[in-house]
Amino acid sequence: MKGTSVTLLRSVAAPRLLALLALMLASALTEGAGIIALVPMLSLLSADAGNIPDWAHPLASHVTLSALLAFFVALVALRAVLQYAVSVLQRRLQLEVVDHWRKTVFSALVRADWRTLSALRNSDHASMVVMGVDRLGYGFANLLLLISGAATLGAIWIAALWLSPVLALVAVGGGLVVLAGFAPLRRRAHLLGKRLGEDYRRVQAVLDDTMRAMRLVKSHGREQAASEEMTRSTSDLRDAQITFEKAAGRARVLLHVGAALLLAVIVALASSRDIAPAVLLPLIALFARSVPLLDSLQQAAQHWVHAVPALKDAEALIETLREAEELSPTGSARLHPASSISVNGVAVRHPGREQAAVEGVTLDLAVDATTVLVGPSGAGKSTLADIFGGLLQPDEGVVEIDGQALSPEGLIGWRASVAYVHQEPVLFHGTVRENLLWAEPEAREDTLEQALRSASAGFVFDLPCGLDTVVGDAGRQLSGGERQRIALARALLRDPALLILDEATSALDSANEAAIGAAIAGMAGTRTILVIAHRGKLAETADTLVHMRDGRIEAIENRS
Numbered sequence: 001m002k003g004t005s006v007t008l009l010r011s012v013a014a015p016r017l018l019a020l021l022a023l024m025l026a027s028a029l030t031e032g033a034g035i036i037a038l039v040p041m042l043s044l045l046s047a048d049a050g051n052i053p054d055w056a057h058p059l060a061s062h063v064t065l066s067a068l069l070a071f072f073v074a075l076v077a078l079r080a081v082l083q084y085a086v087s088v089l090q091r092r093l094q095l096e097v098v099d100h101w102r103k104t105v106f107s108a109l110v111r112a113d114w115r116t117l118s119a120l121r122n123s124d125h126a127s128m129v130v131m132g133v134d135r136l137g138y139g140f141a142n143l144l145l146l147i148s149g150a151a152t153l154g155a156i157w158i159a160a161l162w163l164s165p166v167l168a169l170v171a172v173g174g175g176l177v178v179l180a181g182f183a184p185l186r187r188r189a190h191l192l193g194k195r196l197g198e199d200y201r202r203v204q205a206v207l208d209d210t211m212r213a214m215r216l217v218k219s220h221g222r223e224q225a226a227s228e229e230m231t232r233s234t235s236d237l238r239d240a241q242i243t244f245e246k247a248a249g250r251a252r253v254l255l256h257v258g259a260a261l262l263l264a265v266i267v268a269l270a271s272s273r274d275i276a277p278a279v280l281l282p283l284i285a286l287f288a289r290s291v292p293l294l295d296s297l298q299q300a301a302q303h304w305v306h307a308v309p310a311l312k313d314a315e316a317l318i319e320t321l322r323e324a325e326e327l328s329p330t331g332s333a334r335l336h337p338a339s340s341i342s343v344n345g346v347a348v349r350h351p352g353r354e355q356a357a358v359e360g361v362t363l364d365l366a367v368d369a370t371t372v373l374v375g376p377s378g379a380g381k382s383t384l385a386d387i388f389g390g391l392l393q394p395d396e397g398v399v400e401i402d403g404q405a406l407s408p409e410g411l412i413g414w415r416a417s418v419a420y421v422h423q424e425p426v427l428f429h430g431t432v433r434e435n436l437l438w439a440e441p442e443a444r445e446d447t448l449e450q451a452l453r454s455a456s457a458g459f460v461f462d463l464p465c466g467l468d469t470v471v472g473d474a475g476r477q478l479s480g481g482e483r484q485r486i487a488l489a490r491a492l493l494r495d496p497a498l499l500i501l502d503e504a505t506s507a508l509d510s511a512n513e514a515a516i517g518a519a520i521a522g523m524a525g526t527r528t529i530l531v532i533a534h535r536g537k538l539a540e541t542a543d544t545l546v547h548m549r550d551g552r553i554e555a556i557e558n559r560s
């Protein structure tokens, strides 16, 4: 727990954290001083105030009541200003913690290698980046509350020790016993925190899966089932939150009863020890103030341990991702192969699979020619294309450009020279133009138009707003074939040294397939293209047809 609190405190700038701690301490001291100032004030107010401590005599005899009252008001005002500064700075730091963790998790995500990312569940990351880091911010706020509460309680108890050491020791001892009695509740809060993390992930997973499969949900009439699934997950989440609140509420009841008993013991002790009213009243005020403080300390401790599992989850995810962090690319400037792009003896084994997806494969892609990979499902075509594209580092063998082997870092840099078009094109919510410029932000208007024409996507010019037409979420306001042709235009905009089309037409009708086939045929002899196609028009564009089976090359046919 100590390690996790240090980790969280380190997420913010040290000078600001120290400033906050200093403000908290100053605020706690004003609280103790304000109550102590009551001693001379009470002795000035009443002749029956009894024996006051020696330190209060000069104040009671030389300072007027109005001066003491003015001091008291000034102290309260100072405390109010300090508390204002504490709350603003505390909130600022809490948001800084959230930002820091959100940035850290997100950048670890985008830097991890493709093999690791493809094995993780997207909704788990989304839940961590959105809700998990909010819980961290909340945990941090409670950690600060714990620190400030402990400082104020310390100041109050020191003031009480000064007024009456015996009574104060009884109160401190009692208070510590009460706090120690809450240890089982804190352990429970920790377990509930773990459960809450799982419930958050489930809600996010249901949301993600449903949104992604909305067309399927509608066509299968599964709306009701989807709503029920969401209701079940949110009610589990709500139950976890209520269970936690109940545990916190029970702790509060116990605390109040324990504190009342302690106060009764202290007053009974005070009466038996003949303590002056001018001392007893401030003492009671100090002890009475301790009760809500102990309460908020206990609550903060419970909320803090409740947030600790979120921090552990975040750390575990970051560690997994950092272990899979890609090397920094070298030579990320675009490469221009003159004769060939080859793989030599490459093999890839996916985690948890006994059989290699690709093994002992050696293949040359002739520059400015089209190579088509065919073969049954699971033959290793996409895996081989990902090796050629630099997305997967082979476990064995190398990728070579013009006969020169690329280092692992060089292979990552090579990606800048490659463009992909997948079976399910990814379009972002925005206009056609924004989707194109995403790949090449500096591209000029005529370059955009040329790319659209080369990709058989001239239909864009006939859309109501042309390139400024909004494509909708994931391009849903366009047909599958239109989406695919815009995706092809976006890939061409990069002027890639290698264009990879992975089953780019397998979900399209024959007219759209023919349009994309015509676009590829139009690039014949001018661009290096690697196509994965089961059959049809794209396979006909091949200069070389490569047959794959069980991760190996079965046959190579030269057609040109």
Ligand SMILES: Nc1ncnc2c1ncn2[C@@H]1O[C@H](COP(=O)(O)OP(=O)(O)OP(=O)(O)O)[C@@H](O)[C@H]1O
Pocket: 118, 119, 350, 351, 353, 356, 357, 375, 376, 377, 378, 379, 380, 381, 382, 383, 384
């Ligand atoms: N991320 C992954 N994790 C584990 N195994 C994987 C992963 N990706 C692919 N595989 C496995 O590797 C093998 C080759 O898969 P790959 O996708 O390369 O085949 P493919 O020929 O492209 O198949 P298809 O034509 O069906 O797309 C398959 O057995 C597949 O199950």
